[in-house]
Amino acid sequence: MTRVLVTGGGGFIGLPVLERLVGEGREVDALTTRSDPPELLGVRWHQLDLADDAALEQLIATLAPQRLVHLAWCTDHGHFWHAPENVLWVQRSLRLLHAFVRSGGRRAVMLGTCAEYDWSSLGGALSEATSELAPATLYGAAKDALRRVADAYARQEGVEFAWARLFFLYGPREDPRRLVPSVIRALLAEQPIATGSGEQLRDFMHVDDAAGAVVALLDSSVVGAVNIASGAGVTVGELLDRLLQLLGGPELVHRGALPERPGEPRLLLADVARLRDEVGFHPRWTLADGLAATAKWWEAQQAPVSPVR
């Protein structure tokens, strides 16, 4: 088995990706800025800041990984859409890819986002082959630009490059300020919570499935952009209903109390034909089971609900 280098291994999708990789018996080198990464059999952690070019180049030259899964990015809830750090993450990602290619890397997978697509004129499921790209945020523009130059560079150098374009995720360890955990935690604590109208149709995928899809993409020879999503749409209101069925407390949810966010499309669905037919990946989790397991995970945390940071 070839050695895999993973960045962002301590993150929301990073941990399940590592679990999948070591579950396959792979040797994994994982980069993290955390001083206390979780012990995982088969994972060798390297504490490293990707902003440290010299340290990064030295480590990659030493490890000479053949495969790369680059998950690290700025993800601070609410801020990442417009954070100037997006620009630095483009440059760090390019530095990383350049070092990887120079040290003999063969195949790289990086994370994209549904925010690369043009959200202003959505008619149906978003397709890698035919839908327009027109990011409306710096986050989307940064990911879009990274893909363009990384793809051209990798193709020229004969390195395989795949782009895992994530849609909406949920699952254990998600930032507690995001939709699913904030609702679950409020219901568990019997505290009121305000939401939007809930009419937006979205594709929610369990993070374990997203991690499985990323690893399946790594293990395939597919190159270019691949939507990582369940292929099934649900309105945010329906998702709330499912959580209320699981946890009770409908009187706690104040629907429509939050305004619509500007630029939020009504409908954001993924065409998953590439993921299903070319990568050969099929999700394991239904939304009902995934939400139930996620609610259980938060319940098990038994952490006191702290005010939103």
Add this chain to the structure above:
Amino acid sequence: MTRVLVTGGGGFIGLPVLERLVGEGREVDALTTRSDPPELLGVRWHQLDLADDAALEQLIATLAPQRLVHLAWCTDHGHFWHAPENVLWVQRSLRLLHAFVRSGGRRAVMLGTCAEYDWSSLGGALSEATSELAPATLYGAAKDALRRVADAYARQEGVEFAWARLFFLYGPREDPRRLVPSVIRALLAEQPIATGSGEQLRDFMHVDDAAGAVVALLDSSVVGAVNIASGAGVTVGELLDRLLQLLGGPELVHRGALPERPGEPRLLLADVARLRDEVGFHPRWTLADGLAATAKWWEAQQAPVSPVR
């Protein structure tokens, strides 16, 4: 007058840009890797490698320039189209822009290339507003990606960002391996020279005009991409004819001896309406006068013709 920071000031277009800026009475800080940059009244040189992030950030924080003209890039003749360093120039340029914005920068001009456009389906003059972008080289892809993320970032931060999309240049100090100087030098030395068929139609602009256009763009409030070109087409064969009229020696030129380069379009012309009407720039040089002056410049060098490196 606001302070201007210029990168690549020692290069082919960099020197004429500096001359224009100091001609306007501006104070210019110029970055160069050269240890012996030419003395120019009004230019303060800083010897700095843009790969040195820490030194760059410190210098920009110290200078706090309000305007930036970023000309530096890898330009090694023949190699720059596919040089892996293009990837690093994207990351250096983003680091530079990020530092510039953070230190209070207000307006930045960076260099693009006609190689950002889709060359596979050319029907007429290339327009910033309507022509498709589809770079076929890593150089073009890198510039295209840089523009996308830099433009989104600058717009979000309220900084003006303009993109000077260069076509074909000629003039003093051009790399002697490129078309115009290699022909002039061969004719001056009465040595034979092989060329292609010469049927390609191109837009050639004197580098002093290109520098003037870049400075006019800097002085304007135009944002986004602007073609920097003369607006007049000439076939490479006609350009050769003009040089032969100036210098004699038609028997030295072996036309058609070099094969066509793959991917080279027949026709590559620029729509210059934006440059002319919005920036308000008009070229000073005719092609005839520009080539004559360039030939004189090479003659004055009186350097022995050395073999192509």
